[in-house]
Amino acid sequence: MQKTSLILALALAFTSAAQAENVTINGTGVSLEANKTPVNTAKNPQAIASLPAGFKPAVPGKFTVAISAQSQPPLTVFADDNKTLIGSEADIARLVADSLGLELNVVPTSWEDWPLGVASGKYDAAISNITVTKARKEKFDFATYRKDSLGFYVKSTSPIKSLVKAEDIAGLKIIVGSGTNQEAILLAWDAENQKKGLKPFTPIYTKDDAAQTLALQSGRADAYFGPNVIGAWKAALTGKTRLVGSVDGGWPKAAHIAVTLKKGSGLAEPVQIALNGVIKNGDYDKVLNRWGEGVERIPASEVNPAGLGD
Secondary structure, three states, X not given: OHHHHHHHHHHHHHHHHHOOOXXXXXXXXXXXXXXXXXXXXXXXXXXXXXXXXXXXXXXXXXXXXXXXXXXXOOOEEEOOOOOOEEOHHHHHHHHHHHHOOOEEEEEEXXXXXXXXXHXXXXXXXXXXXXXXXXXXXXXXXXXXXXXXXXXXXXXXXXXXOOOOOHHHHOOOEEEOOOOOHHHHHXXXXXXXXXXXXXXXXXXXXXXXXXXXXXXXXXXOOOEEEEEHHHHHHHHHHHOOXXXXXXXXXXXXXXXXXXXXEEOOOOOHHHHHHHHXXXXXXXXXXXXXXHOOOHXXXXXXXXXXXXXXXX
């Protein structure tokens, strides 16, 4: 019991530290303190003019965006008030809202909540590290804003050296988000392995960052598989984990993260125009670079491109 309590305390300490310290990701220094100041941009007349006739935002005068409430810096993290979400996702949402001449209204949500919320019109959009997939395009429209890169991370003392292909995960216990495209990749790999008679992998589902840290550091899990920027942040901050392989989010093809919108709402084009505007004026790069995500920049936003499963 004492050992478990100690490990949990360390896991929570790592999580708290991730909210307070400076780290270097992909050669870029990242400071949460400095990044609390919002990055704003100018209204984009073309984006505003392209809004559908009779457009009524979920909250009058505001652009209401669902963003994951799970603390996963540099994507999302709560500010000192434990209410305000900051991170690259909130910054991207603000650039879109500013471009459309609307006030940003961020609603912290769970991963399970955003699909129904967007489909019902409760939220105008979801910006929560959502990858474009064939299945999701049947229900939602997308405007891309970042490459999707996934990483395998293990405990720094792990004997595992490389996880880059299906055979590598055989027999392992891997932390992965339920209902995510990374889970879909692992399940596809596992199906390949079982046809070859290899041992199945075991998915480990956790509720938050502290639980992920506990599972990995205690040996209950062999690896974590998720957004590379999140894994890189934790590895740079604590030195307790290391990267052993990366995969395109649309394996075996490239994939992109996108602003997710209600199907047929007419908002995909205005949001795309807004994103291309901030890509052109440099505010997009300010956001990505200050969160260490410059390696995932895209040259232009696309509406409903090919994704996982296409």
